[in-house]
Amino acid sequence: MTQFDRIDRALLNALQKNARQSYAELGASVNLSESSARRRVEALRASGVIAAEVALLDPQLIGGVQLIVGVSFERESPELYARFRQHIQSLAEVQQCYSVAGDVDFVLIVYAPDLASFESWGERELMGWPGIRRYTSQVVWSRTKFVTQWVL
Numbered sequence: 001m002t003q004f005d006r007i008d009r010a011l012l013n014a015l016q017k018n019a020r021q022s023y024a025e026l027g028a029s030v031n032l033s034e035s036s037a038r039r040r041v042e043a044l045r046a047s048g049v050i051a052a053e054v055a056l057l058d059p060q061l062i063g064g065v066q067l068i069v070g071v072s073f074e075r076e077s078p079e080l081y082a083r084f085r086q087h088i089q090s091l092a093e094v095q096q097c098y099s100v101a102g103d104v105d106f107v108l109i110v111y112a113p114d115l116a117s118f119e120s121w122g123e124r125e126l127m128g129w130p131g132i133r134r135y136t137s138q139v140v141w142s143r144t145k146f147v148t149q150w151v152l
Contacts, residue, residue: 009152016149019053064113066140070104074133
């Protein structure tokens, strides 16, 4: 695990709230000079701690439907799971994929233009996948809380 000092943590927390702020603003928020803030942020990027800087879209404004999908396999197999994970990487509709403990083996967050498109996708990509016993889907009606920030 990477070790952070309090300034690194403060920089990471500030960037998670607003990655578009200038180095001068960022430095001022954590009591650093602009050049020191730049050096530290560049080091965090180079180390891979900052994995990406992206634009988050408002799902209500872009349309479509988001679904939470539980996938259960007939049997547990590291090879089968590895192939499934690799397959999931190729599917643009899958926004997130988690291997979990409990009633299902994987939880997917899936985006589709509409429910009919999701139904076709599910039949093609999940029903047709060898080893999947069952998948369940839950339509996201609204979102009460969504954050991407890790508390450091």
